[in-house]
Amino acid sequence: xxxxxxxxxxxxxxxxxxxxxxxxxxxxxxxxxxxxxxxxxxxxxxxxxxxxxxxxxxxxxxxxxxxxxxxxxxxxxxxxxxxxxxxxxxxxxxxxxxxxxxxxxxxxxxxxxxxxxxxxxxxxxxxxxxxxxxxxxxxxxxxxxxxxxxxxxxxxxxxxxxxxxxxxxxxxxxxxxxxxxxxxxxxxxxxxxxxxxxxxxxxxxxxxxxxxxxxxxxxxxxxxxxxxxxxxxxxxxxxxxxxxxxxxxxxxxxxxxxxxxxxxxxxxxxxxxxxxxxxxxxxxxxxxxxxxxxxxxxxxxxxxxxxxxxxxxxxxxxxxxxxxxxxxxxxxxxxxxxxxxxxxxxxxxxxxxxxxxxxxxxxxxxxxxxxxxxxxxxxxxxxxxxxxxxxxxxxxxxxxxxxxxxxxxxxxxxxxxxxxxxxxxxxxxxxx
Numbered sequence: 109x110x111x112x113x114x115x116x117x118x119x120x121x122x123x124x125x126x127x128x129x130x131x132x133x134x135x136x137x138x139x140x141x142x143x144x145x146x147x148x149x150x151x152x153x154x155x156x157x158x159x160x161x162x163x164x165x166x167x168x169x170x171x172x173x174x175x176x177x178x179x180x181x182x183x184x185x186x187x188x189x190x191x192x193x194x195x196x197x198x199x200x201x202x203x204x205x206x207x208x209x210x211x212x213x214x215x216x217x218x219x220x221x222x223x224x225x226x227x228x229x230x231x232x233x234x235x236x237x238x239x240x241x242x243x244x245x246x247x248x249x250x251x252x253x254x255x256x257x258x259x260x261x262x263x264x265x266x267x268x269x270x271x272x273x274x275x276x277x278x279x280x281x282x283x284x285x286x287x288x289x290x291x292x293x294x295x296x297x298x299x300x301x302x303x304x305x306x307x308x309x310x311x312x313x314x315x316x317x318x319x320x321x322x323x324x325x326x327x328x329x330x331x332x333x334x335x336x337x338x339x340x341x342x343x344x345x346x347x348x349x350x351x352x353x354x355x356x357x358x359x360x361x362x363x364x365x366x367x368x369x370x371x372x373x374x375x376x377x378x379x380x381x382x383x384x385x386x387x388x389x390x391x392x393x394x395x396x397x398x399x400x401x402x403x404x405x406x407x408x409x410x411x412x413x414x415x416x417x418x419x420x421x422x423x424x425x426x427x428x429x430x431x432x433x434x435x436x437x438x439x440x441x442x443x444x445x446x447x448x449x450x451x452x453x454x455x456x457x458x459x460x461x462x463x464x465x466x467x468x469x470x471x472x473x474x475x476x477x478x479x480x481x482x483x484x485x486x487x488x489x490x491x492x493x494x495x496x497x498x499x500x501x502x503x504x505x506x507x508x509x510x511x512x513x514x515x516x517x518x519x520x521x522x523x524x525x526x527x528x529x530x531x532x533x534x535x536x537x538x539x540x
Contacts, residue, residue, distance in 0.1 A: 320413020
């Protein structure tokens with residue numbers, strides 16, 4: 109599970125900004141919000157990020173996703189450029205590195221990973237673990253003259269010098285040590301465990317335009333999925349659905365062959381793909397009527413897709429990132445989804461951006477340390493901060509947070525002008 113994530117010099121983010129999932133000492137809603145690990149950490153299940161449009165909310169999620177991509181991808185050629193997106197308004201030193209830092213817990217061991225890079229190379233990289241004291245797994249830096257990687261391993265990591273040299277050789281200047289590790293015939297437990305977390309438990313960002321329904325179709329098409337539980341969740345959301353039918357078929361790829369022979373050859377022996385026809389069944393006038401999924405409203409499709417995610421989250425210990433969680437959902441359904449997650453999830457996390465403010469009107473729905481804001485006080489650089497960061501002169505236990513937010517006391521709201529549109533003199537008369 110994610111403990112902390114920091115980002116610096118990325119998009120609209122100039123200085124280091126940190127999102128923390130570590131719960132403070134408050135016991136408010138602790139039963140449903142806080143997970144206690146064997147390492148002694150109190151970790152939040154949920155974080156909601158508010159802010160005006162273009163304030164940098166989505167950038168926080170994009171930064172986490174960029175880190176995930178860096179770790180999970182491999183570079184084949186040292187001259188390939190990296191996806192480098194520094195602070196947008198930097199006038200000087202366009203090669204200043206972007207820096208990510210993440211603390212996480214995997215299999216009851218805490219890890220700390222840091223990486224800094226520019227367009228051409230990874231400048232610095234390190235991985236530490238705590239068992240229980242802080243121990244180095246590796247520290248890597250770039251030799252500026254040779255443009256090669258220099259890797260130091262910790263004293264607890266038993267690695268022959270010849271193997272270390274091989275790992276250094278396989279870690280290209282534009283690749284992570286994880287990438288070099290995947291190319292090297294060596295087993296380093298701490299690297300492998302950290303890599304397992306990045307690959308299996310840190311999910312890619314879900315955006316409003318993503319088709320979650322297809323993922324849920326595949327999930328429900330698995331014989332091991334709990335279809336009855338899924339239907340029960342749909343009923344609780346007041347969709348009046350009594351059953352769903354999933355018809356699976358294998359579609360030939362001849363259309364790919366006709367369209368693009370090269371792609372068809374790359375697919376190798378995979379010449380067919382699975383497709384699903386989904387029908388949702390409702391009772392009407394004592395009759396069961398099945399309606400194609402494509403006929404459903406966008407809100408129904410969205411919630412159907414989110415329920416597939418919810419079923420997975422309550423059974424695993426993943427970290428999921430969702431941009432505009434409330435997209436296409438009725439406010440009551442939005443709250444219902446949040447509460448269903450908080451009550452049932454045991455070790456999973458959701459970090460989401462949202463514009464749905466009504467949550468802030470009910471302190472029975474949120475903890476202060478789970479509410480975050482993005483703002484650009486100078487109009488250019490994003491700042492990220494928590495509701496829990498405000499002192500009692502601004503936010504008290506009795507404060508109506510929604511009213512404080514709407515009044516601009518917490519930041520994260522647009523600074524709007526008046527409603528009038530300037531029309532050049534005489535134009536209105538000419539058009540009339």
